[in-house]
Amino acid sequence: MNKVYASQAAMPQNPAHSAPSAAGLKARSSTAGYDVTRIREDFPILRQTVNGKPLVYLDNAATTQKPKTVIDCIRRVYENDYSNVHRGVHTLSQRSTDLFEAARENVQKFLNARHSHEIVFVRGTTEAINLVAQSFGRSTLKEGDEILITAMEHHSNIVPWQMLCEQTGAKLKVAPIDTKGELVPDEFEKLLSPRTRLVSVCHMSNALGTINPVKAIIELAHSREIPVLLDGAQAAPHMVVDVQDLDCDFYALSGHKLYGPTGIGILYGKEKWLEAMPPYQGGGDMIRRVTFDKTEYNTLPFKFEAGTPNIVDAIALGAAVDYLQAIGLDAIAEYEARLLHYATERALEIPELTPVGTAERKGAILSFTLERIHPHDIGTILDHLGIAIRAGHHCAMPVMDFFGLPATARASFGLYNTFEEIDILVDGIRKVIEVFG
């Protein structure tokens, strides 16, 4: 399946690509090597109307909808195989354990990690970053040490470091961005100091869509022996992530943004770091032997998975990963790039609209403001037309401060969105302007 999509996506350009006529658009959505009509059938939630209009779901950066294969997986496991993992000697426990560990291997392959024990199941990106901050950070940072992040981070890649700084006396350094929403490479390099102990950067910005030059960042940091964490919450659903090729030290992602369940996520960590790091939480399953004098910790990855894990959602995350790989991340990335290109062109036809975040390398996020109309008012009126977008600061208040905005409206696209939906969005934005007069 993977092959079919990938080879079709790589086919020579369909003439329809360059001519955005109505007929051409239809061709773009359905025949350009990516069968979005069929893909949409995999998502039961998309079949509904909202406020009397067909649902147009454009809030994928917040969370994605779930394919039937993921929903069915959850049901199937609870109905047939569910029990606790790693402990029982009975059949169901063995089945759950096998499925749980198979999911770990799916994720390992998805990220191209070297070992499955480099994949730690956590609740989500936030918990993954907190784990690194509290385990790696607290065990290695001293007063005066520095952590380098960027000005485009989500709060989850700011606050854990601020907490760590309070606990250790370390300092948080912030690399600036420019008005396009891109990092300023020289400024970034200048901020790497002999005291920098960790660089933590989003792979793709949730508020702006910017895709950071993470490979160059990692090379630069590694040349000074500084490890790098990538917040991959936004990137992982939209592009191939190969942690060995990137050579990142940590990679954090969330299941629910990856067409999988909520409450499950991944911390990838290089074995050498995970081995050296102390456990973050104590409890069951993370131990090998406990006496009241001393506890011997379990091996990786169990050392970081205290307590009963989110078994079924982890298994269903494995199903989500399978689903994405069947379509092919390359095919998804290429399709979404075309969606973004089209959406940007159409949006710029509206004189009152200002895009926020215009980086050269961008994921499928269109953040914008409208003259004199607050994003929340935009969001409410679009909702009346069945269009779900996000309005607010997107948990990236420093980004909003940088652009001098209280909030933006954000349309973020996923693998099931269509060119027709972008037309509906653009018509909707025009209606918002009409209502406000």
Added chain:
Amino acid sequence: MLDQIRDLYQEVVFDHNRNPRNFRVMEDANRKIEGFNPLCGDKITLYVKVNDGVIEDVSFQGSGCAISTASASLMTEIVKGQTEDEAQHLFDIFHRITTGKNDEAVNLEEIGKLAVLAGVRAYPARVKCATLAWHSLQAALKNEADTVSTE
């Protein structure tokens, strides 16, 4: 669709959003409160001058959506000259019309133009926009020093 949305965005709301009344800094205010809605980033600074239990003057500055700006503007118009008790009574009614159950009887005449914001009741996600200014006023009247948050 546009008819439905007009229940929320009535002309009065647009008017007050475009030309908010009492939108200024008040140098001689004896109460000043910062209101903030962290969910959407709406900010308001409310200035109140209270003498002998009477709100002699009230003004505001800030940035927010049409609903929050219009609500603040309408509020300043209606509470000016009222006693603190009267303002508190209005707050209670306003809170009821924006958040209460539909069958709850409210004397709309008593609240005058504020009734245009009753439509917000159908939009739970927007209630905080409409009530931010009022929560700020309540805090100002109680002379609370801290920032008011709708969270």
